[in-house]
Amino acid sequence: MFNPMIRIAAVLLFSFLSLSLHAVTMEAEGSALIFNQDIDSARQAAIKNATQQASLQASAIVSSTQSINQGVLSIDNMQVSTLGMLSNIEVLDEKIQGRMLWVKVRADVDFEKGCPAGISGHGYQKSVAVTAFPLLYPQQANLGDLSNIQTELSHILSNQINQSSNLKALNAGMLNVQESAANAPTRQLSAGALTTVLGYTRQLDVQYIVSGVIRDMTMYDSSVTDPNRNFLVDLYNKIDYRSKRHLRSLALDLYIHDGFSGALLFSKQYATAGRWNLEPEARPRFASAEFWRQDYGQQTRTLINQVASDLNEELRCMPxxxxxxxxxxxxxxxxxxxxxxxxxxxxxxxxxxxxxxxxxxxxxxxxxxxxxxxxxxxxxxxxxxxxxxxxxxxxxxxxxxxxxxx
CATH class of the missing domain: 2.40.10.410 (FlgT, C-terminal domain)
Structure with a gap:
């Protein structure tokens, strides 16, 4: 017998497949109403419905909160989430019956790419604000006049996120949320305690806040940019332009904070290096056409792409x-x-x-x-x-x- 008002948390696992398999092939049917004779939209909706059914058939977690009230079972707060990611979707059959369009699809369900505990975020677009990346040592940006990297990096990263993921990235490059680049992401409270929680998040009004610190932009060999160099040294440097002596480093820390609580969710350090072959007097600025033509610029672009990919992967499974x-x-x-x-x-x-x-x-x-x-x-x-x-x-x-x- 159940006592009234007792809430029971239940988790039911339905699966006729072994989850030890990395991927399985499923077939499923889906349907959609045809509005205003728009067959294409109905087809897309039917395919989406069918792929959802394929994923649910492969394995689903149904979690709910149940309650008994005066002998009547009621279910509230029900959630259904798939465990797998779908790929290689193929339409096997399509037919129209009245105002309904039916499709049959085959798809591969990859459990390895799925999110833990059935979390999927339901495919909604999550919002992130990408803030400034302050320089730990500002003088390192003097070579090439790259100090604008502190604000422009967030602009480039935001664009890459928007182009390559289901995240909506807002450029907040003019906002520096790290009070001290040397100690980031740690900050000291008025009482003296240390915390990694951001002091303010309300004004950004996004789910997640991305910030970071640029920790190194030095040349491997500072002699190649020595202002007292002579003609022979210049000539040698031009001939030897592919050597490791011309490598310039770029190391940065990346942080993801929750936009509601300010809690630090993720941190990672990235590092790369590329050849810097411009004259020491050159001032191309960060993200200029001349900057991207340099090997250093190309390696920077590769690093930014990797950061965007990691951000998408890290936040994909967040609610x-x-x-x-x-x-x-x-x-x-x-x-x-x-x-x-x-x-x-x-x-x-x-x-x-x-x-x-x-x-x-x-x-x-x-x-x-x-x-x-x-x-x-x-x-x-x-x-x-x-x-x-x-x-x-x-x-x-x-x-x-x-x-x-x-």
Whole structure:
């Protein structure tokens, strides 16, 4: 017998395949309504539906919170997430029946590329702000007049992220969130304690904040840029331009912070080197056409591409979240809309955001699951509106609280 009001957390694993396999081939059917005789849109929607079915058939985790109230079983806060990534999608058959378009697809489901614990973010577009990359030793940028790398690097990185991932990157290169480049990402609180948590995140209004520090831009051999060099040294350097003596290093640290709590989620150091063959008096500036023509510029581009790829891989399995901007009875407005992939009928879980203080009076952000599911009823490009099953004031849901899709 179940006692009333007892909540039971249940996790059901459905699988007829061994997850030790890295990839399996699945076939599944999907359908979509045809609106205004738009066959192409219906076909795309049907294929998407079919691929989702293929992934779910291969292996799915269904997690829910159940409750018994006066002998009646109710299920709220249900989440369904696939374990695998799909590739090699092939349409096997297509047919139209009335206003419905049906397709049958075959796809490879790769578990190795899937996210742990079934987290997928539901394919929504997560937002990141890429802030400045201050120089640990500013004088190292004098060679080539590259001091603008501190702000321009975020611009280049933002563009690369937007072109090669499902992240929406905002260029915040004029904002330096690292108070001390030498100690980043650590900062000291007024009470003397050290923390890796950012001091402010609210004004950026994004899910994740990317920052970093440029720690080295030196030449391997400083003699090749000696201002007191003579004609013979110049001639030798030009002949020997491919030697390691002309290598210039670039080392930077990368940090990802959570935009709601400020917590440090990821850090990594990157390093590369490329030949710098310009005259010591040359001042091409960072990201100029002359800079990219240098081997050093090409190696820098490769490093930026690697950083963008790592950011996408690291954040791909993070949950999607958005800030609640308005609440009214059982309606909630939140700051993500059609541009982020939100659709009418989508379901997101509501979390209460609060602050608490430790014994040493350090403030921390806490997100508490209300066990309430919001169903999206209206979508605009930049925001959406969702409806709760009951009045949100019961759980004191208010602006700055959060909706999350795992």
């Amino acid at each position: 999607f979240s958005a800030r609640i901007t308005k609440s009214e009875d059982n309606l909630l407005w939140f700051n993500a809309g059609a541009l982020a992939g939100i659709k009418v009928g989508d379901k997101l879980t509501v979390y209460r955001k609060s602050n608490f203080f430790t014994d040493n009076m350090r403030s921390h952000v806490q997100l508490t699951n209300t066990r309430k599911t919001m169903t999206v009823t209206e979508v605009q490009p930049m925001f959406a509106i969702g409806r709760l099953a009951e009045d949100g004031t019961i759980d004191n849901i208010q602006p700055d609280d959060v909706v999350i899709a795992w």
